[in-house]
Amino acid sequence: xxxxxxxxxxxxxxxxxxxxxxxxxxxxxxxxxxxxxxxxxxxxxxxxxxxxxxxxxxxxxxxxxxxxxxxxxxxxxxxxxxxxxxxxxxxxxxxxxxxxxxxxxxxxxxxxxxxxxxxxxxxxxxxxxxxxxxxxxxxxxxxxxxxxxxxxxxxxxxxxxxxxxxxxxxxxxxxxxxxxxxxxxxxxxxxxxxxxxxxxxxxxxxxxxxxxxxxxxxxxxxxxxxxxxxxxxxxxxxxxxxxxxxxxxxxxxxxxxxxxxxxxxxxxxxxxxxxxxxxxxxxxxxxxxxxxxxxxxxxxxxxxxxxxxxxxxxxxxxxxxxxxxxxxxxxxxxxxxxxxxx
Amino acid sequence: xxxxxxxxxxxxxxxxxxxxxxxxxxxxxxxxxxxxxxxxxxxxxxxxxxxxxxxxxxxxxxxxxxxxxxxxxxxxx
Numbered sequence: 001x002x003x004x005x006x007x008x009x010x011x012x013x014x015x016x017x018x019x020x021x022x023x024x025x026x027x028x029x030x031x032x033x034x035x036x037x038x039x040x041x042x043x044x045x046x047x048x049x050x051x052x053x054x055x056x057x058x059x060x061x062x063x064x065x066x067x068x069x070x071x072x073x074x075x076x077x078x079x080x081x082x083x084x085x086x087x088x089x090x091x092x093x094x095x096x097x098x099x100x101x102x103x104x105x106x107x108x109x110x111x112x113x114x115x116x117x118x119x120x121x122x123x124x125x126x127x128x129x130x131x132x133x134x135x136x137x138x139x140x141x142x143x144x145x146x147x148x149x150x151x152x153x154x155x156x157x158x159x160x161x162x163x164x165x166x167x168x169x170x171x172x173x174x175x176x177x178x179x180x181x182x183x184x185x186x187x188x189x190x191x192x193x194x195x196x197x198x199x200x201x202x203x204x205x206x207x208x209x210x211x212x213x214x215x216x217x218x219x220x221x222x223x224x225x226x227x228x229x230x231x232x233x234x235x236x237x238x239x240x241x242x243x244x245x246x247x248x249x250x251x252x253x254x255x256x257x258x259x260x261x262x263x264x265x266x267x268x269x270x271x272x273x274x275x276x277x278x279x280x281x282x283x284x285x286x287x288x289x290x291x292x293x294x295x296x297x298x299x300x301x302x303x304x305x306x307x308x309x310x311x312x313x314x315x316x317x318x319x320x321x322x323x324x325x326x327x328x329x330x331x332x333x334x335x336x337x338x339x340x341x342x
Numbered sequence: 343x344x345x346x347x348x349x350x351x352x353x354x355x356x357x358x359x360x361x362x363x364x365x366x367x368x369x370x371x372x373x374x375x376x377x378x379x380x381x382x383x384x385x386x387x388x389x390x391x392x393x394x395x396x397x398x399x400x401x402x403x404x405x406x407x408x409x410x411x412x413x414x415x416x417x418x419x
Contacts, residue, residue, distance in 0.1 A: 004366045004378050012364050012381070046388060187363035187383035191405045196364050 011199040012185025014046035016158035017123070017177075020165035021048065021085055023203050025055055028083060031169060032059040034070045035087030044089060045125050045184050067097040071122065075105045078120035083169060088124040091178065092135045094143070105174045106149030121168045123177040126154070127227055127277055129324055130181075130188055134312040137320075139278040141225060142287070144176045145254040151208050152254040154178040156229035157195045158185075160252055163206025171208060178254075180226035180277070192230050209256030213265065217247035220271040220334055223262055223288055225251050228275030228325060231306070235330035244334065254284060259291040266292050272303040273333050275325055280307040301337035306330050344419030345395035349382065351411045353389050359410050360384045362403055369401040373418065380416075382409065393418060 004011060011019065025031045033051060035043070039062035042049030052060045063070040067088055074084040088094060094101065101122070108118050128137025145152045151173055155161040161179065168175035181188050183195040214229060215236055222232035229250045236246035247265050251258070266272045272292055274285040285305035292303065306329045314320045349360065360382040367379050373393045380391040393399070395418045403415040 008368060008371050010364075010366050010368070012366075015366075044386075185364045185381070186386075186388060187361050188386070191363050193405050196366070196405075 008198060010196050011158040011162070012046070012196050013155060013158045013161040013179060014049070014184045014186055016162035016199050017047035017165050017179065018042070018049050018051060019199070020162045020203075021169070022051055022054060024166060024169045025051070025059065030081065030083045031085065032061070032082065033085050034061045034063050034074055036063055036065055036089050038062060038087050043087065045179070045181060046186050047123070047179070047184070048087070067093055068100070071097040072100040074120050074122075075100050075108070075118065078105075078118045078174070079108050079116050083119045085121045085123065085169060088122060090136050091124040091126050091140050092138050094140065102147055106147050109173070110149065117172040118174045119172045121165070121175050121177055123179065125181050126178050127180040127182055128313055128320060131315055131317050131320060133315045137313040139178070139180075139226075139276070139308070141178065141254055141276060141278040142283040144178070145257075145284060145287075150174045150176055150255065152176045152178065153208060153252060154180070154226045154254060155252060156183060156224070156226050156250050157197045158199050159197050160206050160212070160250075162199050163204050164208065164252065166203055167205040167208050170205065175208065178226070182227055183230070194230055194233065206252065209253045209258055211252055211258035211261040212250045213247065213261065214250045215246070215248040217245040217269065219245045219269055220273060220337075221247045221249060221262070221265040221269045222273045222275060222330060223249045223251060224275040225254070225277070225284060227277050228306075231325055231327045231330060232275050234327035238327060238331050239334060251284075257287070257291070262288055263292055263295060263297055266297050266299065270298065270300040271337055272299065273306060273330055274303070275306045275330060277308055277325055279310055280305060281310050283307060301341050304333040304337060306333055344400075344417045345397070346414045347379070347391070347394060347416035347418060349391070349409055349411050349413050349415060353382070353411065354384050354387070357411065358384050359408050360389070362405050362407050362409060362415065363388065365401055365405060367399055369399060371399060372397065373399050391415070
């Protein structure tokens with residue numbers, strides 16, 4: 001992969017992830033990679049480009065199509081002192097490797113009385129919008145955030161992607177790194193320009209467990225995860241035209257969850273909309289709303305969630321586009337809140 | 343005098359059109375010859391576009407624009 005050398009350079013999330021992994025591999029020989037097509041191809045989502053050429057097949061291992069085998073192997077290697085970074089190509093494929101994730105990766109440290117660390121990173125793609133069907137388009141944020149014992153991060157732009165990946169690799173705990181296909185800069189679903197941002201060449205960490213206020217506002221807090229952040233930013237610009245000042249919070253980490261930043265924002269605005277491409281029920285949206293409600297933050301209107309309807313994701317383009325969260329749905333949710341305030 | 347940034351005829355094999363998936367430097371900033379400045383996607387494969395000269399970049403084709411081989415996507419002056 002050609003390096004981006006220009007001053008004030010920008011990176012896509014795909015390039016930012018690859019750059020972080022390469023820098024950590026240069027520093028620490030225990031870091032190695034496994035997954036399907038992550039070698040010579042550089043990953044179907046572009047996030048391992050250049051690594052095979054620089055580090056070779058010993059440290060960048062293309063695996064057979066058996067998540068059961070290579071994610072199990074990664075848990076074993078991590079429990080034995082290595083620092084594997086593995087890719088579950090689509091998060092939807094978790095079923096065949098969930099024993100390794102849920103019962104071993106997340107729990108080995110506890111089962112071993114703290115004597116074993118499991119310093120691995122599992123990176124996995126999320127999201128739909130390009131008619132890839134219900135087994136290639138889910139987000140499943142809550143499925144991973146629900147289980148104690150793992151950290152879970154989900155960047156919305158290239159700066160955070162590099163910093164969160166660096167922090168994830170260095171963290172002694174297992175970290176799930178969830179990246180949205182539409183934000184990779186690979187053209188799968190068009191390109192989200194605001195995900196391509198300035199990225200420093202040097203190594204840096206974005207702390208795991210710290211949300212970011214992406215846009216300041218006074219009238220409503222819009223909390224987003226990955227694609228939801230960009231829908232929220234577009235909605236905020238539409239609301240601004242209506243004279244409404246929206247604050248947008250990028251969660252960045254699902255576990256640990258930065259409840260404090262969300263609560264402080266809602267204390268200021270008194271209104272809350274949570275945007276997540278994961279399913280409506282039992283999800284991160286409910287967790288965020290509960291976190292604000294249970295500490296008794298006074299609210300001017302009932303909080304709203306803009307999430308995926310509780311249906312398997314349709315293949316048919318018109319049906320899928322109908323179901324996806326959007327800026328328009330956020331603006332409508334805000335209008336509904338204002339209606340109830342009258 | 344400015345240099346046109348042309349999509350090279352040998353960047354990919356077929357004559358398919360490409361879509362611009364990223365500009366990796368801002369419009370109006372300076373670039374050096376050989377810097378990677380943009381990415382183009384053809385059938386899920388990405389190709390790198392390098393600066394043919396040094397100077398200030400003026401972007402003519404935006405992200406998500408469809409381009410063909412031989413198209414001028416920017417100028418460097």
